[in-house]
Amino acid sequence: TPIMRKSGLTPDQLMRSRLYMPLKPRPTVKNAVALIGSDLPLDEDSDLMLLLKQHGRKVHEITACRSYEDYQEMAESAVYISRYPSAVAGGDMLADRLGGRHVYVPFSFDWDEIENGLTRLTDIMGLPRPDFTGKREESEAALKETRSLIGDTPVAIDYTYCPRPLGLAKLLLTNGFNVQRVYLDAVTGEEKADFEYLKAHYPELQLFPTVHAAMRFHPPREKSEFLAIGQKAAHFTNTPHFVNVVEGGGMLGYQAVTKTLALMREACMEEKDMRSL
Numbered sequence: 001t002p003i004m005r006k007s008g009l010t011p012d013q014l015m016r017s018r019l020y021m022p023l024k025p026r027p028t029v030k031n032a033v034a035l036i037g038s039d040l041p042l043d044e045d046s047d048l049m050l051l052l053k054q055h056g057r058k059v060h061e062i063t064a065c066r067s068y069e070d071y072q073e074m075a076e077s078a079v080y081i082s083r084y085p086s087a088v089a090g091g092d093m094l095a096d097r098l099g100g101r102h103v104y105v106p107f108s109f110d111w112d113e114i115e116n117g118l119t120r121l122t123d124i125m126g127l128p129r130p131d132f133t134g135k136r137e138e139s140e141a142a143l144k145e146t147r148s149l150i151g152d153t154p155v156a157i158d159y160t161y162c163p164r165p166l167g168l169a170k171l172l173l174t175n176g177f178n179v180q181r182v183y184l185d186a187v188t189g190e191e192k193a194d195f196e197y198l199k200a201h202y203p204e205l206q207l208f209p210t211v212h213a214a215m216r217f218h219p220p221r222e223k224s225e226f227l228a229i230g231q232k233a234a235h236f237t238n239t240p241h242f243v244n245v246v247e248g249g250g251m252l253g254y255q256a257v258t259k260t261l262a263l264m265r266e267a268c269m270e271e272k273d274m275r276s277l
Contacts, residue, residue: 230245
């Protein structure tokens with residue numbers, strides 16, 4: 001009964017941990033890893049997937065299971081990798097129960113955190129450290145290209161797009177984008193530093209809840225000129241120009257930056273039927 005819950009894990013954290021409770025212990029396969037706690041498969045071109053495939057790792061994902069045996073094979077993994085904050089508790093419980101190692105690689109838009117997360121993973125797995133040569137320059141070029149295209153178009157972001165909406169807002173604002181609104185219901189611990197930075201440097205940025213009853217009056221009747229990143233932002237700004245992605249869309253690492261920017265360019269050029277979607 002979520003309304004009675006006073007402490008402990010949230011319903012979302014419990015759900016993501018319970019998904020793996022039926023896994024039964026089996027012998028560990030050294031080169032097997034499991035990506036856990038996400039509703040969407042990891043992109044094949046994401047930094048993490050490329051790293052794992054480069055070093056010949058056998059990758060398990062619940063989204064790729066086509067049989068119960070496929071599902072049970074996840075228990076052979078030597079390492080369990082989560083990338084969503086609400087999956088961390090379940091990852092720890094899974095590793096404790098089955099004997100593997102759980103590693104959290106955070107979804108982030110900060111260069112240093114992206115590199116530190118992947119480097120820590122390779123150190124734990126005993127792999128060569130990843131080569132990030134040219135990654136920042138590629139991301140900076142994509143930022144300039146996207147900023148040139150959308151100009152001063154107002155931008156709105158919501159928390160269902162990714163677990164770090166304030167981190168995304170910081171990246172865009174510090175690169176000249178006209179981010180005006182972020183829709184979210186809480187500031188997580190991972191985002192407190194970004195929240196304080198934005199409050200100090202961009203005090204005009206507006207934060208809106210999504211569950212407050214008064215928000216039913218918030219969407220304008222006429223279509224707006226906003227470029228929205230996420231479905232809730234599209235709804236609350238009533239715009240046909242939006243990025244139709246939830247829960248990180250399978251992105252991770254520098255690829256999350258460049259793909260987000262590519263989706264923003266696409267959203268700027270094309271209209272979508274927001275209501276039907």
